[in-house]
Amino acid sequence: xxxxxxxxxxxxxxxxxxxxxxxxxxxxxxxxxxxxxxxxxxxxxxxxxxxxxxxxxxxxxxxxxxxxxxxxxxxxxxxxxxxxxxxxxxxxxxxxxxxxxxxxxxxxxxxxxxxxxxxxx
Amino acid sequence: xxxxxxxxxxxxxxxxxxxxxxxxxxxxxxxxxxxxxxxxxxxxxxxxxxxxxxxxxxxxxxxxxxxxxxxxxxxxxxxxxxxxxxxxxxxxxxxxxxxxxxxxxx
Numbered sequence: 001x002x003x004x005x006x007x008x009x010x011x012x013x014x015x016x017x018x019x020x021x022x023x024x025x026x027x028x029x030x031x032x033x034x035x036x037x038x039x040x041x042x043x044x045x046x047x048x049x050x051x052x053x054x055x056x057x058x059x060x061x062x063x064x065x066x067x068x069x070x071x072x073x074x075x076x077x078x079x080x081x082x083x084x085x086x087x088x089x090x091x092x093x094x095x096x097x098x099x100x101x102x103x104x105x106x107x108x109x110x111x112x113x114x115x116x117x118x119x120x121x
Numbered sequence: 122x123x124x125x126x127x128x129x130x131x132x133x134x135x136x137x138x139x140x141x142x143x144x145x146x147x148x149x150x151x152x153x154x155x156x157x158x159x160x161x162x163x164x165x166x167x168x169x170x171x172x173x174x175x176x177x178x179x180x181x182x183x184x185x186x187x188x189x190x191x192x193x194x195x196x197x198x199x200x201x202x203x204x205x206x207x208x209x210x211x212x213x214x215x216x217x218x219x220x221x222x223x224x225x226x227x
Contacts, residue, residue: 035217045157045165045208045219059215062122095164105212107155107170114164 002026002110004096009115016086016119022079022096022112030054030074033099035108036081038092038117048094049081052104064090086119093117123147123211127220134225140196142223144209149189153213156185156194159222160205168207169194199225 008020022034036048049070050059058070069082079096093114100109124147134140144154152172157165167176169185172192182197196203204227209220 044222045159045210047210047217047219050215050217057215061216100167100170105153105215107167107176107210107212108157108165109167109170109176111164111166 004098004110004112006094006096006112006115009094009117011118011120012086013121014087014119017082017084018086018117020081020083020094020096020115020117022081024077024079024098027098027110029072029077031102033104033106034072034079035097035099036070036079037095037097037108037111038090039095039114040089040092043092046092050099050104051079057104083117086117088119091117091119122216123150123214123218125209125211125218125220127207127209127223129223130221131224131226133227134199135227136199136201138199140199140203140225142194142207142209142225144187144192144194144220146190146192146211150211150213152188153211154185154187154192155210155212156183157208157210158203158205159208165208196225 005023035050067085071080095114096112097108098110100106126145154172156169159165173185206222206224
């Protein structure tokens with residue numbers, strides 16, 4: 001079964017750090033571009049960051065640039081999001097999502113179940 | 122960044138109704154548009170990609186159309202399982218953006 005499973009969410013104080021993980025299974029992870037997307041409570045979807053299959057190209061939303069770092073370990077079939085200098089407005093469910101097909105820009109066909117990040121003192 | 126605007130924000134409908142949701146882009150995105158369905162507490166599900174291509178195993182009552190800056194998602198005959206929130210997404214650039222969502226309710 002093709003699956004993405006996020007972990008690492010939790011409660012963190014403003015200014016703190018957190019590292020999210022996304023474990024992939026059921027497909028050849030190393031050949032797919034991957035993304036992080038977040039959703040604040042009661043709000044819509046916001047794209048956060050993208051990485052191509054080989055990590056050659058990485059992109060960030062302006063709202064997280066300089067604070068968040070996306071990375072992947074193709075040997076471990078895993079995607080990561082290192083989040084530093086966290087703010088209250090970063091509170092959201094964070095989803096990892098696979099880009100469909102072999103390209104780096106396409107729709108997101110597989111999503112994880114999400115992991116909740118709460119930034120509060 | 123390209124802005125995506127959906128209308129309406131909320132739509133009240135009945136089982137069997139034909140439903141249309143519109144998504145407008147602030148500049149041309151060719152046909153690099155996807156539609157997703159999301160139910161409360163669950164992850165989004167891909168319905169349509171490349172504006173009009175139906176994702177595998179998605180019922181044929183869902184269809185997408187449009188190109189350039191104006192796009193529509195149509196549900197030909199609304200079913201009980203279709204009450205959810207729908208999002209469009211442009212992926213014409215790496216700074217991808219979603220619409221604000223359309224909630225389809227009874």
